[in-house]
Amino acid sequence: MAERVAITGVGQTKYDTKRADVSIAGLCRExxxxxxxxxxxxxxxxxxxxxxxxxxxxxxVVMPELYLADAMGATGKPMMRVHTAGSVGGSTAxxxxxxxxAGIHKRVLTMAFEKQSESDAMWALAMRIPFQPAxxxxxxxxxAPHIRAYIRRSNAPDHIGILVAVKDRQxxxxxxxxxxxxxxxxxxxxxxxxxxxDPLRYLESCPSSDGACxxxxxxxxxxxxxxAPAWFAGTAMRSEATQFAGRDQVNPxxxxxxxxxxxxxxxxxxxxxxxxxxxxxxxxxxxxxxxMENLFFAPEGEGWKMTxxxxxxxxxxxxxxxxxxxxxSNPIGASGMIRYAEAAMQIRGQAGEHQxxxxxxxxxxxxxxxxxxxxxxxxxxxxx
Amino acid sequence: MxxxxxxxxxxxxxxxxxxxxxxxxxxxxxxxxxxxKILGERCPKCGKVYVGxxxxxxxxxxxxxxxxxxxPHKGTLTTFxxxxxxxxxxxxxxxxxxxxxxxDGADIPLMGLIQEIxxxxxxxxxxxxxxxxxxxxxxxxxxxxxxxxxxPDADYExxxxxx
Numbered sequence: 001m002a003e004r005v006a007i008t009g010v011g012q013t014k015y016d017t018k019r020a021d022v023s024i025a026g027l028c029r030e031x032x033x034x035x036x037x038x039x040x041x042x043x044x045x046x047x048x049x050x051x052x053x054x055x056x057x058x059x060x061v062v063m064p065e066l067y068l069a070d071a072m073g074a075t076g077k078p079m080m081r082v083h084t085a086g087s088v089g090g091s092t093a094x095x096x097x098x099x100x101x102a103g104i105h106k107r108v109l110t111m112a113f114e115k116q117s118e119s120d121a122m123w124a125l126a127m128r129i130p131f132q133p134a135x136x137x138x139x140x141x142x143x144a145p146h147i148r149a150y151i152r153r154s155n156a157p158d159h160i161g162i163l164v165a166v167k168d169r170q171x172x173x174x175x176x177x178x179x180x181x182x183x184x185x186x187x188x189x190x191x192x193x194x195x196x197x198d199p200l201r202y203l204e205s206c207p208s209s210d211g212a213c214x215x216x217x218x219x220x221x222x223x224x225x226x227x228a229p230a231w232f233a234g235t236a237m238r239s240e241a242t243q244f245a246g247r248d249q250v251n252p253x254x255x256x257x258x259x260x261x262x263x264x265x266x267x268x269x270x271x272x273x274x275x276x277x278x279x280x281x282x283x284x285x286x287x288x289x290x291x292m293e294n295l296f297f298a299p300e301g302e303g304w305k306m307t308x309x310x311x312x313x314x315x316x317x318x319x320x321x322x323x324x325x326x327x328x329s330n331p332i333g334a335s336g337m338i339r340y341a342e343a344a345m346q347i348r349g350q351a352g353e354h355q356x357x358x359x360x361x362x363x364x365x366x367x368x369x370x371x372x373x374x375x376x377x378x379x380x381x382x383x384x
Numbered sequence: 385m386x387x388x389x390x391x392x393x394x395x396x397x398x399x400x401x402x403x404x405x406x407x408x409x410x411x412x413x414x415x416x417x418x419x420x421k422i423l424g425e426r427c428p429k430c431g432k433v434y435v436g437x438x439x440x441x442x443x444x445x446x447x448x449x450x451x452x453x454x455x456p457h458k459g460t461l462t463t464f465x466x467x468x469x470x471x472x473x474x475x476x477x478x479x480x481x482x483x484x485x486x487x488d489g490a491d492i493p494l495m496g497l498i499q500e501i502x503x504x505x506x507x508x509x510x511x512x513x514x515x516x517x518x519x520x521x522x523x524x525x526x527x528x529x530x531x532x533x534x535x536p537d538a539d540y541e542x543x544x545x546x547x
Contacts, residue, residue: 020390060398118393130404131414131523135467135482135495144465145483149547152463152508152540198466198479244442245432245491246545 004383005100006229008107009039009216010341010350015179015329018117019210024064025071028113031212031334032072035109039216040225043073046216047105052082052092052112053333058119072111084239086139086281088112089213089336090366090375094235096217097377101232106222113212114331121208121332140205140284142370144197146249147286151199153250154289156304158199161285162190163307165204165327168282171314172324174353179209179329204285204327211331213338220383230344233361234265234378242370255294255367258374263296266361266378272297275378277319277346277356278363279339283326288312292320295365314354322346322354336366340377347381406522409439409449414522422514424490426451432491436524458513459487460538461530462546466503481506485530486546493546494524500531509537 011034013019019027036042049072051065061067065081072079082092089112096110122138136142150156169185172178182189185203193203216224223229238258241247259271268274280295282288292303297318306312312320321327323342326335343362345351360381367374406414409425413436416423424433425448427441433453440447464483476482481503484493498506499515512530520526 020393023391131406131410131525132495133476133497133525135476135497138469140469141465141467141482145463146547148465148508149463153544153547194468195466196469198468241442243492245430245434248547250547 002101003103004220005097005232006218006220006223007215007232007340007344007379008218008223008225008229009035009037009041010344011035011038011214012177012338012341013211014177015209015211015331017179017207017209019115020117024059024061024113024115024118025068027115027210028068028111028212028214029071031113031214032109032111035214035216038225038227039218041107041216046073046077046107046109048078048080048099048108049074050080050082050092050096050099050108050110052088052337054085054088054114054121055083055124057124058121058332059115060119072109084368084373084375086283086332086368087336087366087373087375088368089334089338090340090364090377091237091336091373093215093217093337093340094237094375094377096215097232097235100217100219107216107218109214109216110337111212111214112334112337114333115210116208116331117210140197140200143284143287144200146371147284147290148199150250150286150290154301154304156289157308160289160304160307161200161204162187164282164285164288165190167313168321168325168327171322171354172328175323175328176352177329178324179207179211180324200284206283206326206330207328209329209331211329211334213334213341215337215341215344227348227350228381230347230362230379230381231384232377233380233384234262236262236265236376238374240372242372249371250290251294251300252371254372255291255374258376259295262376262378266380266384268378271295272318275318275361275363276359277322277343278365279323279325279342280320280363280365281326281336281339281367282321283330283335285327288320291365314356319356322351322356336368336375339366340364343377343379347379407439409437413437417524417526418520418522420516420520422455422457422487424453424455424487425449426453433489434492435487435490436494453489455487455489458511458533459485459490460543461498461506461508461510461512462486462493462543463508464498464506466506479503485512486543496527497529499529507537509540509543511535511538
């Protein structure tokens, strides 16, 4: 029988434009040590390490997991690297959970990072492809046309993206780890910010951050620490091709399939009613309403109404990204794991000022690449 | 934890040269472009026409090399982005509109630059046609950009399944 798996420790670094005080290894170590402390375990209690980050070309360090082995206490232990573009933080945590679930290891340290100050993601994502003109300007340039298609398809009013951007930055003010602490954020500020990838404004886009996130994932008989763990009630990954005729780029099938599977495992039939808080990967404002539909929180074409009515606010009936989300901190490789860690923190009552009362079921979500990789989890306070 | 100072980031540009082989399918497409032809390939199973093909249908996993289709040089702009931010290796000056052009008879769009229309008038459903460079070769850069044909905009219903 499969083992029950729980998150027993989470560790995050302060996210910032430039963490010049630490190397990549130092950054990762900072998150890992905090996760171990939270779980009340030492390096010796860890059986294996699973590491994730965005493509190596970002920092130009090839297979960084090899050089990070010492800093991660992985010397002489099994270590694995996961690659699923922007969703990697989520997938990495799920690989760690899978190793425990399968009974292979009792306690796994999982960690994900990005040091964008030592990298050039915009360049890495705008790679020259031979025999083609360079037209796509980074991730924003890639996703903007699909956002435009969503707006057309759903007839959403123009201001929805601005509302998401303001809400997530206001939430970030309650999160000491968040990169952006924009004290004077307002509707007008976002609306007046530069339209960089029309229809996306500067303040509707995620920042470039340095940061790492780590978690200790343990089997039922190896749960440790002073604080109750967050249990995995469901885990799912799905992917699809980036290009095929008739691909729905606004509401991708792989995302819907992944959500259905993770809800099936957790026994969830009405996600909006049964999930108390969710950390969803929203790097560009409009992806909040788009994912509300993809994840069945709202009927197709009506995700924007949740944002518009305030349902997704920290005091709404379906709080989305109380931590401030990817829009407030984006160390790309770690961003997915931060979603899971923040969902676990809500379950464990350790989210401080952005804690939502009485969270018993929380969702973590990550997507990546050309919206072709999905990784999701449902975490619960009660043992599944 | 001991007090840490600020580290210094030293930039060290690296260079990696590589030879790129287009492969059979892309070579067929690029040789067509060199003759001012836009060649699509039809999947023998689902009948969808791929352009800029990799030689197989991603849905059915079968070769498309027998189903060559000479596509017209005009189509519909399904969706687009106006880029206002410069980036390394950029080939056009900002602001510019680039988007997905679904050629008439194709089932997957090509990425292209939209010009000869102010960027704030570019819209979904705009009918566009290819403007070729004077000198063409086996590269998509042989298509200078796409310009409006002047036809009425395509009805949303005709391209909504390609978004």
